[in-house]
Amino acid sequence: MLVRRVLATVALLAVAVWLGGLAALGAVAAPVVFSMVSWPSSADAMTIVFRRFDAVAMACAAIVLATEAARAVAGARPTRVDRVRAVVSLLAAGAAVLEGARISPRIAALHAAGAIRGVGGPGLDLARLHDQAEWCGKAELLLLSVVVVLHVVSLSTPAAARRTV
Numbered sequence: 728m729l730v731r732r733v734l735a736t737v738a739l740l741a742v743a744v745w746l747g748g749l750a751a752l753g754a755v756a757a758p759v760v761f762s763m764v765s766w767p768s769s770a771d772a773m774t775i776v777f778r779r780f781d782a783v784a785m786a787c788a789a790i791v792l793a794t795e796a797a798r799a800v801a802g803a804r805p806t807r808v809d810r811v812r813a814v815v816s817l818l819a820a821g822a823a824v825l826e827g828a829r830i831s832p833r834i835a836a837l838h839a840a841g842a843i844r845g846v847g848g849p850g851l852d853l854a855r856l857h858d859q860a861e862w863c864g865k866a867e868l869l870l871l872s873v874v875v876v877l878h879v880v881s882l883s884t885p886a887a888a889r890r891t892v
Contacts (some may be wrong), residue, residue: 730801735878738794738816742878745787745823746871748780749864767838774835777860781827784867788820791874808884812877819870826863830856 756776761769795813799805805813834856842849844857 734794734797735882738791739878741787741790742871742874745784749868752780753864770838774838777831781831784823785827788823791816792820808877808881812874815870815873819867822863822866826860830860
């Protein structure tokens with residue numbers, strides 16, 4: 728029981744950093760920077776911010792997946808909630824890695840080459856990649872919210888009920 732609680736605490740702290748960062752960047756920082764700072768400085772700044780956050784998100788994803796792996800090796804029989812939470816965590820991690828390792832570097836390269844979103848071939852690519860990055864961020868927000876709920880359900884289920892699932 729103590730191991731489960733410690734692993735859940737570590738996972739939830741990582742999810743909090745990841746989820747909070749996504750919300751702060753998407754709902755606060757990006758809209759403010761893009762509306763108040765002129766182009767290309769706004770894109771320069773946000774490219775750096777998003778690339779740094781990608782590293783944070785991927786590190787948090789690794790921590791969350793490590794806690795799920797540790798639960799699996801700890802010997803406790805996984806419940807249905809545990810299995811669903813592990814799959815949802817894996818999907819969220821996949822979205823973070825896709826965004827951080829594939830989408831964001833391509834956005835940064837297009838921006839560095841002078842592409843303007845929606846203008847010309849490179850600009851259309853930039854717009855498409857930006858839409859993909861937004862989709863990944865929204866998917867991560869949803870999936871991580873589900874992970875939190877599943878941790879709460881798992882921790883609030885009595886030990887005897889967990890053994891019978």
